[in-house]
Amino acid sequence: AQKVTQAQTEISVVEKEDVTLDCVYETRDTTYYLFWYKQPPSGELVFLIRRNSFDEQNEISGRYSWNFQKSTSSFNFTITASQVVDSAVYFCALRIRGDSSYKLIFGSGTRLLVRP
Amino acid sequence: DAGVIQSPRHEVTEMGQEVTLRCKPISGHNSLFWYRQTMMRGLELLIYFNNNVPIDDSGMPEDRFSAKMPNASFSTLKIQPSEPRDSAVYFCASSQGSAGNTIYFGEGSWLTVV
Numbered sequence: 001a002q003k004v005t006q007a008q009t010e011i012s013v014v015e016k017e018d019v020t021l022d023c024v025y026e027t028r029d030t031t032y033y034l035f036w037y038k039q040p041p042s043g044e045l046v047f048l049i050r051r052n053s054f055d056e057q058n059e060i061s062g063r064y065s066w067n068f069q070k071s072t073s074s075f076n077f078t079i080t081a082s083q084v085v086d087s088a089v090y091f092c093a094l095r096i097r098g099d100s101s102y103k104l105i106f107g108s109g110t111r112l113l114v115r116p
Numbered sequence: 117d118a119g120v121i122q123s124p125r126h127e128v129t130e131m132g133q134e135v136t137l138r139c140k141p142i143s144g145h146n147s148l149f150w151y152r153q154t155m156m157r158g159l160e161l162l163i164y165f166n167n168n169v170p171i172d173d174s175g176m177p178e179d180r181f182s183a184k185m186p187n188a189s190f191s192t193l194k195i196q197p198s199e200p201r202d203s204a205v206y207f208c209a210s211s212q213g214s215a216g217n218t219i220y221f222g223e224g225s226w227l228t229v230v
Contacts, residue, residue, distance in 0.1 A: 033216055035219075037221075042223075043205065043224050044221065044222075044223040045207060045209075045221035045224075046221075047218055047219075047220060047221075050216075050218050052216060091159065095215050095219075096215065102164065102166075102213075103149065103161040104149075104161070104219055106159040107158075
């Protein structure tokens, strides 16, 4: 069975701190895709990044970086020098190529509060 | 480019009434998804369409829920009759066909059934 676990329910940091959001996934498929989405207080789901199972190269985009490690089945997300606008719920998700519905399997989300 | 467009953004209705949620996917996307978000169950897939055909409706909670996609640019999710436990945020999302493509979400329809 496929599963995504985000063990951190809520994280609170002070502005300018670095913060890492953890994501652990389970699948027996060899081809899969991992995603991060942001849900700000306004409620929409905003796509942040997609990574396929054959590409373990880490990625950096501005203050955001992602660390993908197949050995530990983890796809962690780090925000450097956090800002108040980063306050949101962040979801990690898994999509399996062998799943005919192509659905995203979401973790339960991590609520990040960045205090000024 | 326009994203996934949903309407209404907010709906408050009385128990027993019919509710229809609407979605326009991103042009060129041939996969459409309806998701529901609740505090208890998180984000869960209700139904998936590919090329306007329902492929997986195993997440539709019960017969009160129905979804249609009459053409590539429009889909509806209907609840009849609505119940208070249907209160949730309903997201429509779309993507191009393969699993490796990103699923883009609309802003959601916030439904409250009183």
